[in-house]
Every structure is written in structure tokens, then in C-alpha cells.
Amino acid sequence: MATGNINVSVENIFPLIKKFLYSDHEIFLRELISNATDATLKLKHLARIGEANVEIGKPIIEIKANKEQKTLHIIDQGIGMTKDEVEKYINEVAFSGAEEFLDKYKDSDAKDSGIIGHFGLGFYSAFMVANKVEIFTKSWKDEPAAHWTCEGTTEFTLESHDRTERGTEIVLHINDEDKEFLEDNRINELLNKYNKFMPVPIKFGTKEKELPLPEDAKEDEKPKKVTVDHIINNPNPAWTKQPTDLNEDEYNSFYRELYPMQFEEPLFHIHLNVDYPFNLTGILYFPKLTQDLSVQKDKIQLYQNQVFVTDNVEGIVPEFLTMLRGVIDSPDIPLNVSRSYLQADGAVKKISNYITKKVADKLKSLFKNNREDFEKKWNDIKVVIEYGMLTDDKFFEKAEKFNLFPSVDQAYYTFEELEAKIKENQTDKDDKLIILYASNKEEQHSYIEAAKDKGYEVMLLDSPIVSHLIQKIEGNKEQKVSFVRVDAEQVDKLIDKGEETTSKLNDDEKEKLKTAFETHVTKEKYTVQLEAMDSKAAPITITEPEFMRRMKEMQKTGGGGMFGMGNMPEMYNLVVNTNHELMSDILQKNEDEQANLINQSLDLALLSKNLLRGEALTKFVKRSYEMIK
């Protein structure tokens, strides 16, 4: 057996970095600005703990592009490096000065200083877009400046330099194929995407600013303009502040800062803030959601120490909450790993659970403290809550206390309240609580009215995933509760209390009536069903059994349902009220007249279910005119 060391040759590393380390070339700027930020924060930290006796002033980071020279410059006023430090931190690939710093100053809470680096690789991402990189750097220590040059090979030069100002300037000689990164527009775009909320001010060019008019200004006096630094970032974004220091307007204006193209105000926000067992801050906003959930471009943004990382929060935020907006900032989310690993990571799971809990708590307190307002917002937030209940059992448990069932008359009930209200009148012969609902007030109007006439409460459940949710609630209540849509049965059977109404027709008449109906309606579409109902109830009702319809709906909205149900043709029950006087009439007519009456009453039933369209509707109108002329 042979053992030995695998030889990793440094020459192989550059091509690897260029190709694979970061799939996105554009992140080089984020990496270099992160280093410049770290350098600034480190110096601030050293000054704060009295180790560096220097005048800090108001350090900024500057980005400059020189199109003629094809160079991009990242300039900071931070800690800088001595020649020895360049040797150590830059020449040793994968040695992180940031990690070393955090370790060295761990007793002075350096981890709270917001330092970003970890891996000691970020700097080399510069070679993804540059064929030559130079570093001009002067440490805060009393040592000469250094100048490092490297052309993307393992060779470098390092010499002293006469630079006197503290800090570092990185100069990238941009490749021809990457010259987009010298364009103002492209640089602005990158800064805006990755660095908009970084903690040190970042200057890119200058801008004109109007000065306020003096108090004694003449009426037509124009304000004076001055040229000022164009600072592209807000170094103190709302999520880094304490909730007690922010008012509603400030939360809303931060929302607009995050999503400048979003004109609608958010419904409410949730401020996240934990430091144990993981670090996480952020603000989530509940937006007004449209029914169409697929159009969702403004997403939750994920930051690490105020550096934008991604707006793909899948795995970190529970799926049902990805419909929210806002930011999450956590240095504890391992991002250089694959998404599937992420989902299995213990810390990430805890983060996801924490977010779910915070959202549930916030909803509960909104419900408790201002129920009226909560009810007003219900229509806009219900999809998130319902989706959450459907996909997350822990959330289901909590949300049962504030999940609302609105009635068609705009009364809102929690499950518990609804149960108490309807128990007496809406329990069937098997002791099951029947919750009646409609999904569309207009289309199911006649059915709703019929149910209300019986003193039943009808809920309005109209969100796209409601069939999945009621299925889950029924299961959760061990089938002691059933949701039944108002058009699932004729009204007397909606809640079967075991009461029988005697039929005015004898068996022979019933048989005749059934045959008459079956001759005149399409068999494939309707199953004729004779029922002895109240004589004042509708003569004909078209119903669609709850189970079939629900399975079909569930399959349409994905998951659940029963295989193949979605493709089944529409099938309805045609419920004929044998006690209605129209039926005795029909029996007395000849065949032609029977056909007329049956078709007319079938069309009326279809009409009241909003199912009469096209040719059938034209025929109906014609026939009706014939009858009244």
C-alpha cells in the first residue's frame, strides 16, 4: 500500500478561481468593496479600543473608473497593510486576515464590528475581470507604503512605495472582454444591487445638489447648486436600528428604498432581531398580494453584514413566507454551500423556525390588539396564512387562533367562534358539524339564499388554495367537521338531519316523471335524482357533489386530489323536487309540452348556477319569448 500527500499546485488555482469559484463575474466588485469596508471597520475598532491612536475622521470608500487606461479603482481609508502583511494576507491564497483579526480581538467584541471576510479568497475574484491587479497600501502603523503587482500568475512583485495617505487603493486593469465594468451604468447597477446598504459610505462620482434658498430670497431667485460626492449607499438601513427607534413612516420609507418601483404601501411589518443561538436581523413586510402568485418580482433580500448576497431565500425562509418582502441579514447562513445542504443545515432550520414563529406571533398580536383592522386586511393576507397552515404544521397550530372564516355577510369568525355559533343548527344526524360555504357570491347567489332561508350561516371561502386547506382542517378535526359548498346538494340535504319529507307523488308517478326527465336531458352530463322536498323549494336544482368538485379543484391547483380527477368531465346531479306543483303539471302534459316545460325549467336552473351559455342561452331566450307572447 502506498500513502502520500496529494500535491495541490498553486499554478492551478488561478484558472480555477476564474472559472469556478464564483459563477457570477460581477461579484468581484462586491468582494473588493467588502474588503475595503472590513479595512475601515477594523481601523475604527482599533481606534475605539485605544490600540490605534489615529484620527479616523469620516472615512469613505471611493470607486473610480478610468476608461482610457481601462482601470477600475477601489480606494479606502482603512487599516492598510505593511509590506509584511501583504506577503501574509495577499500572497497566501486562502489565508483570511479577517478571520485572524476576529480571533485576535475576540475579547474586545470584534465580532460585533460587522467584519465580512471569512475565507481569504474574495480578493482573488478580481482576476475574473482583470489581467493585472495592483495594490497600493499604507498601513496605519508607522511603516512605508507597499506596492504589489500581479498579472494573474503565481509571480508577483512587491516593493516599497512613496504613498503617504493611510488606506488601500486596488487597481484592476480590466480585460477587454470585461470592459462593461468600466461603464458608469454598469458600475452603478452593481453598486445598487450589492452595496446599497453597506456600512461605510461609498462614493461613485459627484452630483449636483441644490442648496436651500436663504430666508430673504427674492421670489424668482433660483437655488444655488453645488457639486457634492455621489454617495450610493445608505450606511444605516432601518433593519440595523432598534424597533423602538423607528416609527411607521420610517418603516414605510425603508420599504420604498428597498423596492423603488413598488408604489403600494405594505400592510404591516415584522422586525426581526435575535442574537442567540444565531445572529439575525431584518424586516419583513406583508405586501398586498394579487391572486396571481406567479408574478412576484420583488422578493425578500438576503444580506450578510449589510452586503447583498441573493434574493433567492429558498430553504432559509419557509416557502409560504417567500411571498413576503423585506430583508434578512445574518452572518450565520452558510452560503457557499449547495441549496440541498442548506436545507439540512441545523442552524438554517432554526432560522427558518424562528422566522415562522415571529410571523405567527405578529399576526396573533395584530389580531388581538386590533381585530377590526385585522379583519380589514384579511383579504390581502389570507393567502399567506392559508398557505402557511397548509404547509407547516407548527404554523397551523398557532394560526388556528387567528385564521378567519368570513361569512357572505362580512362577519368574521375564528373556527372556535364559528363552531359555537352554528353548532345547534348545523350539526347533522351523525353528529358532524357542517360548515357551509360559497366560493363566489354572485355565481352561487340562489344557493346562498336558499341556505340562508333555512337559517344557515354561509362562509365565503374564495382563495385559490382553499380546497386544500379545508381538506386539511377536516383531517385535523378527525372528520368531526365537514365543509360543504352550498351548491353541493339540494338545500334540504346540505345538512342531513335525517328528517324525511313525504312525497306528494306515488311510485308510479315518480317513475313516469323520472323517465320524462331522462328523455329530455343529456344523460352523460346529468344524473336525475327525485327528492321529496318542501313544496316551496326550487323545482329543479343542479348540484355538484362536494367530494368530486373538491378533488378536481385540488388537482388543478397542484398536489392533493385524486389521480385523473382533473380530467373528468363535468357531471352534475339534477335534483327534481317531486313536491313542487310544477311536477304534477308536467305529468299531465303531452310529450311535446313536457319537453318544453322540462327544458325551460332545466335552463332556469342552469341560469341560476351561471351555467347557461352560448347556443343554449339563445334557445332559452327564444323559447321564453314564445311562451309570453
Ligand SMILES: Nc1ncnc2c1ncn2[C@@H]1O[C@H](COP(=O)(O)OP(=O)(O)OP(=O)(O)O)[C@@H](O)[C@H]1O
Ligand atoms: N483593502 C484592504 N485593506 C486592508 N487589508 C486588505 C484589503 N483587502 C484585503 N486585505 C487583506 O487581505 C486578506 C485576504 O482578503 P480576501 O478578500 O482574499 O479574504 P477575506 O476578506 O479574509 O475573506 P473572503 O474570502 O470571505 O472575502 C483580508 O483578510 C485582509 O487582511
